[in-house]
Amino acid sequence: MLKHGIAIIISNSEYDDSNIIDLPSCKKDGEDVSSTLYEMGFDIIKVSDSCRDNMIEKIIEFIEIIPLYQTNFFYYSGHGLQIDGKNYIIPKDTKLQSNKDLLIRTSLVDIDLIINGFKNNPDKTNIIVLDACRTNPFLSKGFTNKGLAEISAGTGTFISYATSPNDVSIGYNSENLNSLFTKYFIQNIGKPNLTIEDIFKLTRIDVENESEGTQVPWESTSLKGGFYFLTKDENEINEEIYNEITNSIDEGSILVNLSEKYRITITEIYKRYYYHKMNLPGGIYLGDTEIFSLALKRILDLGYYYRNYRWYFRGKPVRMGEFLHRVPTLEESTLDVEFSFHTYKAKDNVVLEIFTNLPEGMKFGCKTVSPDHKLKGSASCEVKNRKLVFELGGDLNKYVEIEIFNLSYSLQPESVLESIGDRGQNIKSENSYYDSINGYQIKKHLIICTYLQQ
Amino acid sequence: MNKLQLEKKIAEECKALLAELKQSNQKFDENGLKALQIRLWEIGDKYGTDGANVFNICMKHFNQIDEEQ
Numbered sequence: 001m002l003k004h005g006i007a008i009i010i011s012n013s014e015y016d017d018s019n020i021i022d023l024p025s026c027k028k029d030g031e032d033v034s035s036t037l038y039e040m041g042f043d044i045i046k047v048s049d050s051c052r053d054n055m056i057e058k059i060i061e062f063i064e065i066i067p068l069y070q071t072n073f074f075y076y077s078g079h080g081l082q083i084d085g086k087n088y089i090i091p092k093d094t095k096l097q098s099n100k101d102l103l104i105r106t107s108l109v110d111i112d113l114i115i116n117g118f119k120n121n122p123d124k125t126n127i128i129v130l131d132a133c134r135t136n137p138f139l140s141k142g143f144t145n146k147g148l149a150e151i152s153a154g155t156g157t158f159i160s161y162a163t164s165p166n167d168v169s170i171g172y173n174s175e176n177l178n179s180l181f182t183k184y185f186i187q188n189i190g191k192p193n194l195t196i197e198d199i200f201k202l203t204r205i206d207v208e209n210e211s212e213g214t215q216v217p218w219e220s221t222s223l224k225g226g227f228y229f230l231t232k233d234e235n236e237i238n239e240e241i242y243n244e245i246t247n248s249i250d251e252g253s254i255l256v257n258l259s260e261k262y263r264i265t266i267t268e269i270y271k272r273y274y275y276h277k278m279n280l281p282g283g284i285y286l287g288d289t290e291i292f293s294l295a296l297k298r299i300l301d302l303g304y305y306y307r308n309y310r311w312y313f314r315g316k317p318v319r320m321g322e323f324l325h326r327v328p329t330l331e332e333s334t335l336d337v338e339f340s341f342h343t344y345k346a347k348d349n350v351v352l353e354i355f356t357n358l359p360e361g362m363k364f365g366c367k368t369v370s371p372d373h374k375l376k377g378s379a380s381c382e383v384k385n386r387k388l389v390f391e392l393g394g395d396l397n398k399y400v401e402i403e404i405f406n407l408s409y410s411l412q413p414e415s416v417l418e419s420i421g422d423r424g425q426n427i428k429s430e431n432s433y434y435d436s437i438n439g440y441q442i443k444k445h446l447i448i449c450t451y452l453q454q
Numbered sequence: 455m456n457k458l459q460l461e462k463k464i465a466e467e468c469k470a471l472l473a474e475l476k477q478s479n480q481k482f483d484e485n486g487l488k489a490l491q492i493r494l495w496e497i498g499d500k501y502g503t504d505g506a507n508v509f510n511i512c513m514k515h516f517n518q519i520d521e522e523q
Contacts, residue, residue, distance in 0.1 A: 246504060281460040282507030282514075 005042040005071030005125075008062040009034045012078030012092050013175075014049050019096040020079060025172040029077035029131060029182040036186050040230055042073060051093040055109050063117035071125045071227070074114045077182060080132030082149040082166075087111045089132065111151070119154035125227050127196070128153070131162040131169060131181050153222065160185075160200055161218040162207075169215055181207055181217055191261055192232040197221065199229065237262060241269055242276040252302040252313055265321025266311075270295035292325035335420060337429035339444055346391070349376050352448065354388040354404060359419040363411055366390045369401035369445075380407060392448075400448045406441060460501050461511050467497045468512040469519045 011030025013023050030048050038044050047058045066072045079090040083100060088108035097103055104110070111130075118126035132148060147166040151159050162169035162181035170180040178186065184206040188199045197219075204217045232240070241258055248254040255266050262269075274291045277283050286294070304313045304320070311320035341354045365380045366388075376391035392400055406412075409423055420426050423439025431444045471493055480486045494505035494512075501508075512519070 277504065277507070280503040280507050281457050281464060281501060282503055282509075282511040284507075284510055 005073055006065055006069040007037045007042040007073035008045040010047045010076045012049055014092060016093050017096050023078055023171050024175045025177050025179045026077040027175055028178050032178060032186050033075050049092050052091040052109060055091050059113050066117060066121050073127045075129045077131040080148055085149045087148045115153050118157050122154055122156040124156060126157040128159045131179055155222045156224055158196055158221045158223050163215045164218045170211060189229050192230045196227045238272045238276045241272050245273050256313060256318055259319055265319045267295060267321030267323060289325055292323045296323045296325050334428045335426045337427055337431060343448055350392045352390045352392060355386060358383050359416045361413045362416045363407040364388050364404050365407055366402055366404045369403055402446050405443045464497060464501055464508055464511045465515040472519060
């Protein structure tokens with residue numbers, strides 16, 4: 001892999017002096033930033049929980065190697081402080097003391113070492129990230145303020161602070177957690193095709209949201225050109241989307257993560273997924289509308305739902321995009337309703353079986369028009385095995401007039417509504433009529449010669 | 455290899471797969487489907503495609519494969 005940068009990652013989590021609070025989350029900060037930058041093509045000089053002498057030695061090594069790389073990156077997580085407008089790193093072997101000059105000359109590491117090293121290389125891309133604005137252990141000594149001071153750097157330098165000047169940032173008392181700023185920095189740096197300015201803007205938004213406005217990361221820049229930590233072309237992104245979805249256990253969540261990572265809608269993700277799949281050996285060619293039809297079905301199967309004009313997944317709104325799926329034409333969706341009937345005697349009654357092509361489970365009512373006849377049993381029935389069954393009693397020596405009609409659409413099951421359409425709009429029949437309140441209704445008038453059954 | 459050559463190679467593998475399935479007397483039930491899925495994906499991974507596409511190729515060349523067996 002082409003190495004386009006050199007990074008020095010310094011993290012101090014454990015301090016020898018018991019008066020200086022340990023910062024367990026800084027250890028994970030250093031490890032995670034190192035591994036992330038290494039995967040992106042940086043060579044790494046890693047310094048963790050280091051004494052002053054070793055730290056200065058590594059910084060000198062870093063400064064000497066800067067001219068060989070295009071991008072130079074300095075990251076620090078741990079205690080830092082400002083004295084008289086200048087910023088210093090606190091190494092692990094620092095002792096708490098009251099003499100300012102002695103402290104600076106013997107214990108602290110001046111960040112100006114890095115700044116001056118970068119100033120000598122103004123044509124490179126020089127990046128400083130400081131997650132060091134913690135509770136200042138020397139605050140009580142009277143010669144320092146909280147947080148870090150604003151740095152004045154040369155051209156070609158980008159400086160990021162975990163919080164605004166003279167303010168304090170949030171860390172955690174756990175080795176398993178990153179500090180707030182570093183957590184979002186690592187997340188956002190992995191998003192491809194974003195400029196460095198955009199990455200830190202996103203980080204600022206995330207940190208400010210989680211800290212409820214108490215921590216606002218800060219940047220200053222004198223970069224002369226655009227800089228991207230990670231670039232990917234369309235084919236690489238499509239392949240990654242395809243692999244993530246194919247290998248996923250929880251496809252629903254993966255879609256949301258991919259949508260946030262690449263800042264595209266979920267329909268766009270599926271489009272890229274199917275495009276990539278189509279181009280693999282054995283892939284079947286699908287048109288755009290077919291892709292969107294498949295995607296819509298998949299989305300609904302995964303548990304996404306539409307409410308108040310937005311799409312949601314597990315209670316959270318998502319960026320779905322448009323489904324430009326194939327809409328069935330009127331001819332495809334129309335249902336030509338057919339009826340035929342058959343009667344037979346059963347004890348003293350006549351059983352009427354009405355055969356129909358209407359959907360299984362569709363509910364119908366029946367009433368007798370002639371007063372001499374009555375229905376036996378229920379006056380309503382649902383289509384089962386493509387037929388409706390009613391029983392008639394009364395004087396069976398005459399003609400029987402009956403009327404069958406569909407029950408209200410609010411009483412019909414969902415599977416029926418899918419077939420017959422909204423308010424029965426798919427129904428096409430000489431036995432149907434339009435009602436402005438109830439939509440398309442079916443009514444069939446039958447005259448049965450029951451006496452012929454004897 | 456171009457796509458056509460890959461397809462032919464995959465069809466050859468499918469021939470062996472179908473012969474294997476016939477000999478094993480595996481029923482076409484849930485377990486049978488899972489076993490088929492695993493085998494299809496093994497072939498897919500070998501040739502840089504996915505299990506569903508291998509199945510497409512198998513069905514596309516099915517008559518030819520069946521005749522040759």
